[in-house]
Amino acid sequence: MRETSAERLSRLLALVPWLEQHDGVSISEAASHFGVSPQELEQDLWLTICCGLPGHGPDQLIDIQFWDEDGSIHVIDTQSLDRPLRLTAAESTALLVGLRLLSQVDGDHDRSALASVTAKLEQASDRPEESPAVVVEADHTEFMERISAAIKTHRAIELEYAGASRDEVTHRVVDPSEVVHYRGRPYVLAWCRSADAQRTFRLDRIRSLRVLEEPVIPRRIHQEIAPAVGVAVRVRVAPGSRWLLETLDVIDVVEDDLGNVDATFVVANPSWLVRLVLGQAGGVEVLDPPGVRTAVAVAADQALGRLLSNPS
Amino acid sequence: VATDRTERLLNLVLCLLGARRAVPRSALQASVPGYADAVSAEAFERMFERDKDELRSMGIPVETVVNAAGEVEGYLIDEGSYALPDIRLDASELATLGLAARMWSGAALGAHVTTALRKIEATTGASLGQPPFLVDHPAPGEAHLPLLWEAIRARHVVSFAYRARGRDAMETRVVEPWATVRWQGAWYVVGMSRERKAPRAFRLSRIHGSVTIKRDVFDMVEHREIATLIEQLADPPASGSACVSLPVDGGLALRARARPRSDGYWDVDYADEDAFLGLALEAGATCVEPSHLATRQAEALRRVRDLHEAPHA
Numbered sequence: 001m002r003e004t005s006a007e008r009l010s011r012l013l014a015l016v017p018w019l020e021q022h023d024g025v026s027i028s029e030a031a032s033h034f035g036v037s038p039q040e041l042e043q044d045l046w047l048t049i050c051c052g053l054p055g056h057g058p059d060q061l062i063d064i065q066f067w068d069e070d071g072s073i074h075v076i077d078t079q080s081l082d083r084p085l086r087l088t089a090a091e092s093t094a095l096l097v098g099l100r101l102l103s104q105v106d107g108d109h110d111r112s113a114l115a116s117v118t119a120k121l122e123q124a125s126d127r128p129e130e131s132p133a134v135v136v137e138a139d140h141t142e143f144m145e146r147i148s149a150a151i152k153t154h155r156a157i158e159l160e161y162a163g164a165s166r167d168e169v170t171h172r173v174v175d176p177s178e179v180v181h182y183r184g185r186p187y188v189l190a191w192c193r194s195a196d197a198q199r200t201f202r203l204d205r206i207r208s209l210r211v212l213e214e215p216v217i218p219r220r221i222h223q224e225i226a227p228a229v230g231v232a233v234r235v236r237v238a239p240g241s242r243w244l245l246e247t248l249d250v251i252d253v254v255e256d257d258l259g260n261v262d263a264t265f266v267v268a269n270p271s272w273l274v275r276l277v278l279g280q281a282g283g284v285e286v287l288d289p290p291g292v293r294t295a296v297a298v299a300a301d302q303a304l305g306r307l308l309s310n311p312s
Numbered sequence: 313v314a315t316d317r318t319e320r321l322l323n324l325v326l327c328l329l330g331a332r333r334a335v336p337r338s339a340l341q342a343s344v345p346g347y348a349d350a351v352s353a354e355a356f357e358r359m360f361e362r363d364k365d366e367l368r369s370m371g372i373p374v375e376t377v378v379n380a381a382g383e384v385e386g387y388l389i390d391e392g393s394y395a396l397p398d399i400r401l402d403a404s405e406l407a408t409l410g411l412a413a414r415m416w417s418g419a420a421l422g423a424h425v426t427t428a429l430r431k432i433e434a435t436t437g438a439s440l441g442q443p444p445f446l447v448d449h450p451a452p453g454e455a456h457l458p459l460l461w462e463a464i465r466a467r468h469v470v471s472f473a474y475r476a477r478g479r480d481a482m483e484t485r486v487v488e489p490w491a492t493v494r495w496q497g498a499w500y501v502v503g504m505s506r507e508r509k510a511p512r513a514f515r516l517s518r519i520h521g522s523v524t525i526k527r528d529v530f531d532m533v534e535h536r537e538i539a540t541l542i543e544q545l546a547d548p549p550a551s552g553s554a555c556v557s558l559p560v561d562g563g564l565a566l567r568a569r570a571r572p573r574s575d576g577y578w579d580v581d582y583a584d585e586d587a588f589l590g591l592a593l594e595a596g597a598t599c600v601e602p603s604h605l606a607t608r609q610a611e612a613l614r615r616v617r618d619l620h621e622a623p624h625a
Contacts, residue, residue: 003472004556005317005318005319005321005366006366006369006370008318009321009325009370010370010427010599011320011427012318012432013322013325014427014431014434017434018430018431018433018434018435019433020612021433021436022433022436022437022439023341023435023514033430033439034426034430035423038321045321047316047318047322048322050319051319051322051323051326052323052326053326053327053330054327054339054343054344055343058347058575060437062326070602073378080326080329080330081326081329081392081434083391083395083396083434084393084395084396084397084430084431084434084435085370085371085372085395085396086371086393086396086397086431087396087428087431088370088371088424088462089371089459089461089462089465089466090421090424090457090459090461090462091424091425091427091428091431093457093461094416094421094428094457094458095409095412095413095425095428095429096416096424098412098413098415098416099408099409099412101412101415102408102411102412102415103353103389104484110404110407110408113402113404113405113407113408114408116405117401117405117409117412120399120400120405121399121400121409122363123397124396124397124399153558162564168561168564169560169564170450173367173453175614204445227421239475239479239481239482240475240476240477240479242475243477243515243518245476246452246517259482263351263415274598275594275595276594277616278593278594278596278613278616279590279594280590280604281589281590281592281593281615281616282612282615284614284620285619286620286624287624288624290623290624293623294401296616296619296620297616297617297620297621300613300614300616300617301613301617302615303593303596304610304613304614305611306557306598307598307599307606307609307610307613308610310557310598310600310606312353
């Protein structure tokens with residue numbers, strides 16, 4: 001996508017004061033810092049040194065030297081551009097929300113630095129009373145802290161977990177390895193002793209949690225959400241149910257003219273999928289495999305039987 | 313050769329930023345390279361108006377100075393309102409800021425985070441580096457946030473194509489945006505819906521295409537009202553109550569909200585009938601009362617059964 005004049009101007013306004021603060025930096029370093037190619041950065045510099053105060057005499061132009069053999073850049077005169085433009089709403093909010101999210105994740109980052117840098121950034125932001133209101137829910141902070149503590153001290157934990165795939169509460173002893181964020185939600189990666197396999201637990205599905213005295217059994221844990229193992233299911237999703245697909249890893253997505261979407265994803269436990277399809281009241285149709293398709297029809301028929309046999 | 317637009321804009325900024333007094337249009341026309349290219353007075357006016365709007369939309373405070381008679385004397389940029397104030401950060405604060413930048417996926421907010429860090433470095437002389445964006449899956453709809461934040465700050469009405477949950481049709485919504493909220497892993501914008509004339513929350517992932525910032529400006533509501541609205545979003549007031557039978561095991565989500573009765577059935581309050589029905593269907597629960605809910609449940613089950621009975625062609 002071609003850059004707009006405003007985007008390029010934004011970079012130039014940040015570039016000049018930045019170069020002044022980082023005297024002697026090389027063109028390639030500066031370029032990678034600003035996320036552009038060295039050629040683009042050089043073009044930026046050529047454009048900048050043609051600009052200046054009215055009159056545009058030699059003393060009124062921005063003066064930057066960048067023709068040394070080692071490629072280093074030296075700012076001689078910024079004219080009035082020695083300070084960066086204040087942060088835009090998107091810039092300051094992105095950092096402030098990032099800090100807020102960071103305060104909710106596990107890690108040994110400095111909590112007092114987190115508070116002080118947030119305060120300083122809020123102060124530096126344009127008219128704080130007008131800054132966009134952003135609310136971020138507390139993501140199960142209590143469990144998060146205890147899991148982090150367990151990870152740090154290498155303790156196993158006992159979980160009461162309301163799994164999605166079986167719609168029941170299970171008790172397990174797991175060796176936690178890491179808390180990760182995936183599609184906006186926190187998860188704990190762990191070795192589940194009951195299943196004797198790596199499992200991923202969604203923090204908001206944990207009902208209760210106890211850190212055990214028992215140390216973890218060291219194991220190799222994949223540092224990512226384990227790929228689902230199971231049945232590949234193809235579904236047709238009506239527009240009104242499309243939001244469901246957001247949280248799934250879907251492939252082979254095909255959309256028709258009416259907004260229906262066909263997609264395939266891997267289901268670890270088909271009974272979870274059957275319930276999901278029932279809950280969508282016709283908004284989701286299983287196309288394949290035939291066994292799962294039949295299972296949906298049977299489950300719907302049974303539920304209908306229960307409903308019609310009710311005394312009401 | 314026509315002057316590059318970026319070059320013209322940069323010269324305009326330098327001219328206004330260095331000025332002690334308002335710079336009249338005539339002086340700008342004479343001294344900013346590029347304006348001389350304008351073929352007529354009208355062409356210059358159009359060029360200048362567009363440039364002024366562009367600078368303002370970037371957050372550059374271009375002030376219009378008006379004299380006692382109400383005539384425009386000229387323009388200037390106040391250095392105090394232009395410049396980012398000094399932010400003094402120690403090593404540990406800088407490291408924390410670098411980590412915070414990584415909480416976003418590069419795809420959605422990377423550019424904004426990068427420019428923010430560069431500006432902060434330019435006041436501190438520190439080096440935070442290019443944030444390695446570790447989150448490779450942006451939360452759905454996250455990419456709409458920067459525009460919405462700009463609109464909220466500028467109090468501009470926005471519009472977007474929206475597909476409500478459970479609705480097949482896409483509708484254009486015009487909204488006075490008040491705040492963005494992250495709730496249960498999803499982002500929402502809350503605000504006054506111009507169609508409904510009532511406050512509503514819109515899930516960003518259900519916005520189709522992009523958000524458009526309109527020219528109309530609105531009056532921001534009190535912070536307190538926003539907080540109340542968000543509470544209702546999290547915990548909406550009940551609009552009805554149903555009596556259900558629950559399966560022996562399973563039905564966790566429903567059971568957690570249900571009150572047991574002496575006859576073995578359960579009472580459940582719900583805020584949204586469609587959402588409740590979906591939950592009951594998913595849980596394998598059977599609605600006993602009210603009867604219209606039992607009817608709707610039966611219709612839904614027949615629909616699912618009929619849809620799946622024949623093999624897929």
